[in-house]
Amino acid sequence: MKEKGHVDIEEQDGTTEELGFVKSEKANAAAQVNLSAKLSRDGTSASGNKGSMKELWRLIKIARPEAKTLSWAFLFLLMSSAVSMSIPFSIGKILDIATQPEGSKELLFGLDITTFYIGLAGVLATGAACNFGRIIILRIVGERIVARLRSQLYRKTFVQNAEFFDANRVGDLISRLGSDTIIVGKSITQNLSDGLRSIVSGAAGFAMMGWVSIKLTGILAIIGPPVAICAFVAGRQLRNISRKIQKNLGTMTKVAEERLGNVRTAQAFAGEVQEAGRYNRQIKRVFALGKKEAIVAASFYGSTGLMGNLTVIAVLYVGGGMVKSGAITIGELSSFLMYTAYAGSSMVGLSGFWGEMMKGVGAASRLFELQDRNPTISPTKGEPVKSARGPIEFKHVSFSYPTRPAVSIFKDLNFKIEQGTNVAIVAPSGAGKSTVASLLLRFYIPTEGVITIDGRDITKLNAKQLRRKIGFVGQEPVLFSGTVAENIAYGVPNATRAEIVAAARKANCQFISDFPDGLETHVGARGTQLSGGQKQRIAIARALIKQPDILILDEATSALDAESETLVNQALGKLLQEKNTTISIAHRLSTIKRSDRIICISADGEVAEEGTYEQLSSNPNGAFSKLMEWQLSGSDMPAQVTEPxxxxxxxxxxxxxxxxxxxxxxxxxxxxxxxxxxxxxxxxxxxxxxxxxxxxxxxxxxxxxxxxxxxxxxxxxxxxxxxxxxxxxxxxxxxxxxxxxxxxxxxxxxxxxxxxxxxxxxxxxxxxxxxxxxxxxxxxxxxxxxxxxxxxxxxxxxxxxxxxxxxxxxxxxxxxxxxxxxxxxxxxxxxxxxxxxxxxxxxxxxxxxxxxxxxxxxx
Incomplete structure (x- = not known):
């Protein structure tokens, strides 16, 4: 529970105001957050009618592709239930024969007692075989449904646009792909089977009880409505608690994924105790909800069990009198009591089925919300892109990030980059240099204006095909767990060994020769087994093997030491010899000098000036000269200079x-x-x-x-x-x-x-x-x-x-x-x-x- 006056740092990240700093207008604008792309924690933002029968029916329909296989499981269920229902009847008849006077002979279904026992054993063996078939089919089908759900959701998640990932935590998405899919798969296979078995067994049990004695059956009917009411109330509570548990499990997964992924940083700052405490607090929240769920379930099962036991006592009292009066035999009373047990367990199972199904609905609503979300930028729709060669032009482009619509990054931005040129884009920190790359890669859509390549509006082009024509090397290279060769060929999965080697050599990746396994060396999660310079050169090789028409270098050497920077610059020099258009987002003077032309963007998101290095540096009062003066002094030019x-x-x-x-x-x-x-x-x-x-x-x-x-x-x-x-x-x-x-x-x-x-x-x-x-x-x-x-x-x-x-x-x-x-x-x-x-x-x-x-x- 969040105490009064306590601010949740996890949810309101970035609201902290440092002592002595007064919030700027930009900070106040940034506080106006748009989270329309954010998924709700309990999955209710899309449906709006959580827990409705429509949502329940949609959950059941997930199993439609497995309908033929499931029909065999339900057939086996009916057969095993029929076998189970025959046992009380047979025991009652055996007891009646056993209580007959000595010397009397009575047949069971036309069979003597020995033959009947042999036949009964065969029937029970058939029931066991049916149970075996039912369980193994449901387990396999359940795993298949979970696998299919995870595949669909992972694919659906991967095609979402950048706005979606800006607004949603990775830990919550992992939780939906993990524990939520397991709950849903269990609900529509094993739990649904148990529910149908309870319905069949309960219906057959009540039918047989009515056949034995209507009077005794009427006594048992009294328990039905209270149990149904309890099941309905408990089911709603369990569903709501389940949603909260899944929500907190998502947060817990997010905390673990983020902290363990940066464990070295935490250890460097001696933050082990702090991080353990953060995770433990989330565990306590989940435990508290689990305890509440246990109390609800225990109260429900305890109360329904008590009602059932009191009803059995009433049946024994009335049934004993009926046996004395000769209305029914002792065998029939025994059969009735056994059918009562079957019917009672079926009702308890049915109520449990409803509670578990509601938990499944709670988890499914989170999956449906993700499944129903379509990306605002479709990666596969649009005009085909065979080439991205030609001039690149920004025409009156204005842009704000979707999650921060009140913070304007660009205002009427205009510039043109000719085909085959090497252009450097410089700007103060926070003025939107990297945003240029994001817009060209179609991660976002301009708020106003158009971006064209060879006169074609990129918003009308196929985003996936366009990105294949663009090479990108970021400031912090991202490598995936796998081998060096797999990372180099990531953008070209069908690349030959010779092409991989050629790209590695052009990117100055001679260090690969020092690895025992060469190109098959595993780089570790996020490339942790390699140095910063090695990762950067592999990233350059990855861009080079694509033979891109447009190459974007986003401060590719800013985080490297002098030796690594020299080697990376040599690799970049080879890249620049290609016939592609190169856009260098940079602040290092060595990178800027190497460019053919410089575009200097002001803190207001407009082009302040552009030209060659000699032209811009010759104007001491120009924006570029002032920016270089700031950087050479060891600091960064502020994004905005205002009256204090x-x-x-x-x-x-x-x-x-x-x-x-x-x-x-x-x-x-x-x-x-x-x-x-x-x-x-x-x-x-x-x-x-x-x-x-x-x-x-x-x-x-x-x-x-x-x-x-x-x-x-x-x-x-x-x-x-x-x-x-x-x-x-x-x-x-x-x-x-x-x-x-x-x-x-x-x-x-x-x-x-x-x-x-x-x-x-x-x-x-x-x-x-x-x-x-x-x-x-x-x-x-x-x-x-x-x-x-x-x-x-x-x-x-x-x-x-x-x-x-x-x-x-x-x-x-x-x-x-x-x-x-x-x-x-x-x-x-x-x-x-x-x-x-x-x-x-x-x-x-x-x-x-x-x-x-x-x-x-x-x-």
């Missing part, structure tokens, strides 16, 4: 100056009181203006006096803090909260976000403080400032606990957001009650008089 806004401290000082006269008048009245302890101010004598001035000087960001003076933070007293030792709570006259706490040896606190600023004074021990991803060693006497909305964590080091005092900036807190103690808070939270204690509505002086505040003072 006054800082928050400057605003506070200005307000303090306005109230300085009033402060001087009241200063004489505000003497320290109460046993010599120093108060910052005698709050009961202060005016609102003075209170506000001191309140603002303490760092509060709201321009208003707080409503409550004594405040606990529910965040700090939540279950997430059970490992911390909160010994003393102190309140100051500034309405802020001061908490003394201890981090035990090998313990940690934090990894949470608060809505107010904090100042932490470390009083003893030593440890590691992580604030907004930056780490620093701390020990006694150190002070750490944690800005509002910033993620933070503190871990002990050594054999001594880390003790600290935390001062929280004042903030207005309603009574409903505070708790008296951790235990009371946990209890009220579980009970759904959220009431503040009486002390939170008293003044500081009243609470101190009652002994509820130990100490007040200035910190």
């Amino acid at each position: 806004a006054p800082t928050e401290q400057e605003e506070i000082e200005q307000e303090l100056e306005e109230t300085e006269q009033e402060l001087e008048e009241t200063e004489q009245e505000e003497e320290p009181v109460r046993d010599g302890r120093h108060f910052l101010s005698a709050t009961s004598k202060m005016s609102d203006a003075t209170k506000l001035a001191e309140y603002k000087s303490a760092g509060n960001r709201k321009n208003e006096v707080p409503a409550h003076e004594a405040v606990y933070f529910k965040n700090l007293l939540s279950s997430k803090r059970s490992f911390g030792d909160f010994r003393t709570v102190l309140h100051t006259g500034l309405y802020s909260q001061v908490v003394a706490m201890e981090v035990p040896v090998n313990g940690e606190i934090g990894d949470e976000v608060h809505t107010v600023d904090q100042i932490l004074l470390f009083t003893s021990g030593r440890g590691l403080a992580t604030v907004a991803g930056k780490e620093q060693e701390v020990s006694a006497g150190d002070v750490v400032v944690v800005p509002a909305g910033t993620q933070h964590q503190f871990v002990t080091k050594g054999d001594q606990p880390l003790e600290l005092v935390t001062v929280y900036a004042p903030a207005e807190h309603l009574p409903s957001s505070v708790h008296r103690t951790k235990e009371a808070g946990d209890r009220e939270e579980e009970e759904g009650v959220d009431e503040a204690p009486a002390w939170s509505r008293r003044s500081m002086g009243e609470n101190e008089g009652l002994g509820l505040v130990r100490e007040s003072g200035r910190y």
Whole structure:
């Protein structure tokens, strides 16, 4: 459960405001997010009628291609059910014969008792064979359905456009391809079979019970409606819980996939404990939902089992009297009771089938949402592309990323690149250099304007065929797990060995000769077995083997050392000798000088100037010269240069100056009181203006006096803090909260976000403080400032606990957001009650008089 005031970093990534930075207009525009391409967590965005019969019927129709095979399984099911139904009848007849007087002879179905037993054994063997056939068919069909679903969904996912992947987490997509498909496959094979078996067995059982005794059957009929109601209610709850579990499993998979994929970075920053805690929190959420699911299921099965047992007792009571009166025989009563057991287990199985089917519906809705989504840019539709040669022209192009529509990247961008030329595109950081490549590759569509190649609008071309004509080498080369040869030939799967070797040689991949397995060397996941320069040269070979008409180099050498850059530049030089058009997105001077022409894009998304290197560098006041000056000085030119806004401290000082006269008048009245302890101010004598001035000087960001003076933070007293030792709570006259706490040896606190600023004074021990991803060693006497909305964590080091005092900036807190103690808070939270204690509505002086505040003072 998310506490009040707690910001979920996973869901609101990027909202943190660093201390001393004022949000720009661009940041405010970026906050206007468009997530229309984002899949809903429970799969309801597409259907809108979750759990409907239409959705259930669509789930069942997934098995349509297996209908012929499944019909054999259902035939075996009917045969095995018929065998099962014959057993109670046979046992009843045997009991009647066994209770006959000695010497009497009675035949069963015209057979003597020995022959009947032999025949019964044969029937039971047939039933076992039918069960074997039913189970093996359903298991194989289930695996086939899961495999087909995964294949369809993976293919559907892969053709989605870039906007889709901008809005959706990879971990959630993996969860849909993994656990969701398993649940769906089980629901429409094994679970559906169990449900049909329950229906057949239940119907046959009730029919046989009615044949034995209508009176006893009527007693059993009473249990039907309550069980049906329980099944319906439990089914809905199980479906909803299942959706939540699958949603959280997707998040958990995302956390694991992202963190384990970057485990070296986490280890380099000693983040093992932090990452384990992050994963454990997600596990706890899944466990809590699983526990809730277990309670619902246990309550349902327990209640229906009790009703069934009470009904059996009633049948025995009435049936015993009927046997005494001679209305039925002891064998018939025994058969009836056995049919009762069959019918009862069938009803329980039927209710369980419904609950499992609803879980399947919950998982299927997430699959259907993905399956129904069509990409906004179809990769296979459009005019055929036999060649991408010819001039490339951007005509009045404006563009904003679909997920950030309010942030304009380009505004009326115009430039032309002639066929066969080598053009460098330079721009300040964040001005959209790489966006040019994304638009040419048709990952996105311009908001306005057109992009043409040889006069043809690329939005009307077949995207897949166009991309085959474009070679791309990125700043961070992406290699797939496999061999060196497989990665080089990735874009040309049918490439010959000779073509692969030729491309590798042109890309200066001589290092392959040092590998024991040569081209068959496995590069590892994401190429982890290779250096940065080696990966980059393999990426160049991959682009070269395509023989592209257009080559895009997106800062291909920016992350390399000098030696690797020299080798890569030699490989790039060979690429540039080809007859293709080359677009170099660059900021390194060596790359820029090598180009025939330079296009300089301004921070506003327009072409500032263009020309040769000699032409642009000769103008000292030009945009290109200024950009080069910034880069040669070791920094990057800001995307926008605006008049600096006054800082928050400057605003506070200005307000303090306005109230300085009033402060001087009241200063004489505000003497320290109460046993010599120093108060910052005698709050009961202060005016609102003075209170506000001191309140603002303490760092509060709201321009208003707080409503409550004594405040606990529910965040700090939540279950997430059970490992911390909160010994003393102190309140100051500034309405802020001061908490003394201890981090035990090998313990940690934090990894949470608060809505107010904090100042932490470390009083003893030593440890590691992580604030907004930056780490620093701390020990006694150190002070750490944690800005509002910033993620933070503190871990002990050594054999001594880390003790600290935390001062929280004042903030207005309603009574409903505070708790008296951790235990009371946990209890009220579980009970759904959220009431503040009486002390939170008293003044500081009243609470101190009652002994509820130990100490007040200035910190």
